[in-house]
Amino acid sequence: MTRRLPFVVDWRLELVQVPVSDVDRAKAFYTEKAGFNADHDHQVSDEIRFVQLTPPGSACSIALGTGLGTMKPGSVQGLQLVVQDIGAAREELAARGVDVSEIQHFDWGSFVFFSDPDGNGWAVQQIPARG
Numbered sequence: 001m002t003r004r005l006p007f008v009v010d011w012r013l014e015l016v017q018v019p020v021s022d023v024d025r026a027k028a029f030y031t032e033k034a035g036f037n038a039d040h041d042h043q044v045s046d047e048i049r050f051v052q053l054t055p056p057g058s059a060c061s062i063a064l065g066t067g068l069g070t071m072k073p074g075s076v077q078g079l080q081l082v083v084q085d086i087g088a089a090r091e092e093l094a095a096r097g098v099d100v101s102e103i104q105h106f107d108w109g110s111f112v113f114f115s116d117p118d119g120n121g122w123a124v125q126q127i128p129a130r131g
Helices: 023-033 086-095
Strands: 015-017 037-043 049-054 061-066 079-083 104-106 109-115 121-126
Touching: 023 037, 023 049, 023 061, 079 086, 086 109, 086 121
Parallel strands: 015 061, 079 121
Antiparallel strands: 037 049, 049 061, 104 109, 109 121
């Protein structure tokens, strides 16, 4: 017999921790070069600082800080942003001073890649038009 629950839970991924070695340098990179919005920057205690940044138009943010976890700086790879125009996204990142790859085209989308100052790796994808 299958038990039915009386409710449905929405599960939304809204925050991903990105480990960095220098919070101020990383915050400057993500806001000034990658164009993220600075939502919060709180010194919670002597050991804990929490910085939340959000890409424009995204429902998911990233968290930078001190005392937030045990991941090594630069250890996050494969974070992915999705855009409507990969050419415009690449142009904007390059104009802001990001070392961004050339556009790569695959059957599942077109991509550019970049890393933050610690080496955390990002992909930017334009999804092909759905027929």
